Amino acid sequence: MEAKSVYVSSNCNQTPTGADCNENHLLAYGSCHAVLIYDLNAARVVQTLIGHTKRVNSVRWIRGSDGELVSGASDGSVVVWKPQGGAHARFILPAGGPTVNIVDGWSCNGRTIIAGAAMEPGVVRIWTRDAPGGEFRPSETCRIGRSLCMGLRLGGSATSPLLACALEDSKILLLTETDRQVWIKGSVLSGHEDWVRGLDFALNGQGELLLASSSQDSTVRIWKLPEGGEAQLEAVLAGHEGWVYSVHWGPQAAQLLSASIDNSLIIWEPDEASGLWLESARLGEVGGNVLGFYGGAFSGNRVVAHSYHGAFHIWAQDAGGRWAPASKVGGHFDAIADLAWDPRGAFVYTAGADQTVRIHGPWEGGWAEFGRPQVHGYDMNAVAVIGRFQYASGADEKIVRVFQASDGALTGPKGAAVPSLGLSNKALPVDRVADAPSGEAPGWLAQGCRNLPVGHRELAADPGVDRPQADGGPDAVRPAVQAPAGRVQGQNVVAAPQGGGRPLHFGGLQRGAPPGAFPDRLELRLDARLPLLRHRVEGREARPLGGGGWEGAGGAVDGGYFCAIGLEAGTIDFYAFKGLRSERLLHLPQGAAHHLSVRRLAFRPQGGAPGELQLCSGGADSLLRIYRLIFANSIIKD
Known part of the structure; x- marks a missing residue:
């Protein structure tokens, strides 16, 4: 691998x-x-x-x-x-x-x-x-x-x-x-x-x-x-x-x-x-x-x-x-709290403690930040995709906001009138919009990635809880809202067999639990029809960390399953599961992963060449990374 x-x-x-x-x-x-x-x-x-x-x-x-x-x-x-x-x-x-x-x-x-x-x-x-x-x-x-x-x-x-x-x-x-x-x-x-x-x-x-x-x-x-x-x-x-x-x-x-x-x-x-x-x-x-x-x-x-x-x-x-x-270079300037892929894998949303939600997508053979549909007044905690061009986000204010891309955002960069907090953007009336010549960066990519016209509506969370977290899949009509009473962070593990199934999300593992609690708590159910997979995390320093819980992206790996695990030290481990056995396939050190805790991992639902997957990771070090995971033919089934 x-x-x-x-x-x-x-x-x-x-x-x-x-x-x-x-x-x-x-x-x-x-x-x-x-x-x-x-x-x-x-x-x-x-x-x-x-x-x-x-x-x-x-x-x-x-x-x-x-x-x-x-x-x-x-x-x-x-x-x-x-x-x-x-x-x-x-x-x-x-x-x-x-x-x-x-x-x-x-x-x-x-x-x-x-x-x-x-x-x-x-x-x-x-x-x-x-x-x-x-x-x-x-x-x-x-x-x-x-x-x-x-x-x-x-x-x-x-x-x-x-x-x-x-x-x-x-x-x-x-x-x-x-x-x-x-x-x-x-x-x-x-x-x-x-x-x-x-x-x-x-x-x-x-x-x-x-x-x-x-x-x-x-x-x-x-x-x-x-x-x-x-x-x-x-x-x-x-x-x-x-x-x-x-x-x-x-x-x-x-x-x-x-x-x-x-x-x-x-x-x-x-x-x-x-x-x-x-x-x-x-x-x-x-x-x-x-x-x-x-x-x-x-x-x-x-x-x-x-x-x-x-x-x-x-x-x-x-x-x-x-x-x-020319095209600008940048990203979040504070910890990335959550990320979510577009249902077709065309782009990825990221939410961070810098109070922004950003969109990253392919451009000219590489990747770039395409826009910032939300500039908020509170630190962002969660983002979830609920439709092709819809997403929901949650912040410390305990309000979940649902955003829908407007026609202007889908057909071209017509700009937006952005208020001070960017909570209710309004499209600008433009009589003439010139398309960028072939091979040139569009205006919104070269000029700041900031004016994306999107509308939004609000969903109230329980005011008696501390941190709202939004969660949902591409088939969801209304996102499920979770707001735990304490600042609890759980494991950050993604399970992704080949095939492109709908992501499933589960509750987190409380930090500070004694080692004896891991075999009972740290478990994964990819689907009700699949057998229960258990994996023990050895050592208190190697326990996974981050919000968002377990996520499955569908498919089998040589009769088993493939997992990516982000650790508190910033490293990422890749495991193959078959029955009750597990094998570590690859370890990414800090220089190739993150140097602070990994907050979120998500596999790309679609895209990539045959025999490979793509994984997106976000960390407390404000880094967003996307990897191509290439396997031998004997590891991933066709």
């Missing part, structure tokens, strides 16, 4: 330095406790790096290295990831502080420097490595005064490396390395009137070192740093109306990208005639439901920016120099 990843969806963590691009068109970003690597050319996540135990706050590619990157997290560690045989080797550098906010890496002539700033006032730690295959020397503590480091960036030359640190007093401190490899204070750059949040070094065409800085005073400043001379202010760029969180140089310092919380990105270029830096392009979003951009970067002919809630917005430049939006 083999499991291949088809789709991975998750947003970037809400930090300004949580994502970075390199020259190989790879986007690395922190998602929950993991680092995800997204291939912009292949349009999919190609690797998940597990090494932190708390939220990843900063991710940077080590410039000048052979594909290495560095990450810092709230667990107080700095991790250097080195490519090694299709995977990444992990080197942990203890930062000494409770939370690492910002990291950066720079390599020149084989020597690598790593810098990190934790929640320690006046302290920046630096690690060095003299050769690519060597070890990092213990950190050097640089004292920068009593201020917290708000931003940092490494640059310079092999003989004169520099470290720029943004301080709480809105000044920029430059640290230089001496011949004895000791870092000392250098120049102090003054001029910004609020915190400096973004820094970036580059060499211009004349070989001069430039430093760009962005600030919460809505301006960008360019500094010229001659070697051995005084720093000079080159330009002050004013074009944003909000805090500017990041700046990023393009190739050869010919372009400068700034990203702001005012929903815009500006590309600045020097004008040879006037000698001034002018705005050459302005990119961004139109509308009031996007909370601006935390960061942006160049990647070849693309610009990639991540927004406040972690979705990635991508623009590509054509041969004529015109910038056009």
Whole structure:
């Protein structure tokens, strides 16, 4: 048996330095406790790096290295990831502080420097490595005064490396390395009137070192740093109306990208005639439901920016120099509570603690997020399909809402008038709607996946209970509502024989039950005509976790049944049952599954090649994964 990843969806963590691009068109970003690597050319996540135990706050590619990157997290560690045989080797550098906010890496002539700033006032730690295959020397503590480091960036030359640190007093401190490899204070750059949040070094065409800085005073400043001379202010760029969180140089310092919380990105270029830096392009979003951009970067002919809630917005430049939006990348930015397939397996609904319900489906040979039919005011707990284009959802407000796709949502993206909580969407009257040319992303996929016109009605749950959960199948007329009195979570197991039967849902297993209770409680009835199957879960740490109960998708596996079990550690096990015997066919570790508890598993009702199944999983780590499960001919019957 083999499991291949088809789709991975998750947003970037809400930090300004949580994502970075390199020259190989790879986007690395922190998602929950993991680092995800997204291939912009292949349009999919190609690797998940597990090494932190708390939220990843900063991710940077080590410039000048052979594909290495560095990450810092709230667990107080700095991790250097080195490519090694299709995977990444992990080197942990203890930062000494409770939370690492910002990291950066720079390599020149084989020597690598790593810098990190934790929640320690006046302290920046630096690690060095003299050769690519060597070890990092213990950190050097640089004292920068009593201020917290708000931003940092490494640059310079092999003989004169520099470290720029943004301080709480809105000044920029430059640290230089001496011949004895000791870092000392250098120049102090003054001029910004609020915190400096973004820094970036580059060499211009004349070989001069430039430093760009962005600030919460809505301006960008360019500094010229001659070697051995005084720093000079080159330009002050004013074009944003909000805090500017990041700046990023393009190739050869010919372009400068700034990203702001005012929903815009500006590309600045020097004008040879006037000698001034002018705005050459302005990119961004139109509308009031996007909370601006935390960061942006160049990647070849693309610009990639991540927004406040972690979705990635991508623009590509054509041969004529015109910038056009491309398909966006993203997903839930909090735990996924539930998911459900369309009865025909055409798409999947997901509900999360980020108060949204999202739709994911196939697109251009891959998968993408198609829309967000519900943006709620409460954390979502459950979603259930009750028709071809109908679903029900439940949240902490103890109201089950039933949504029906309108004609506008089915025939084309006509848009919607979305109120503040998105609870009663109304279709917009549109006289003319232009279809997207063949091969191009439709507008709703390129412009935010947010305006899907759907109507809804409400079903009241018992007001005396705690958490409503909706459940139903494609043949259901009205969903069954379950609202347990306590916050009880049960097992997360899916049983799926071949054949495509109607999903069946059963009650959960209470957490904290003694081991002796498992043989009596943990059981599965796929159908009243089928024999009872029992499976004992050995060990308290290996017990399945998650809401939703058991679910059957129909069919037989070599005279038995096939089960997927999601565990609290985030791993997924696949078992084959025959009679009273069971055999584990495959184990997916955290790097291929989840790094927090698996909340929901569901097999695709239809779709896939003969001899394979497709499984969708959602976890507390906000990751949504879809797998192709390929079997030998002797395992699944035709």
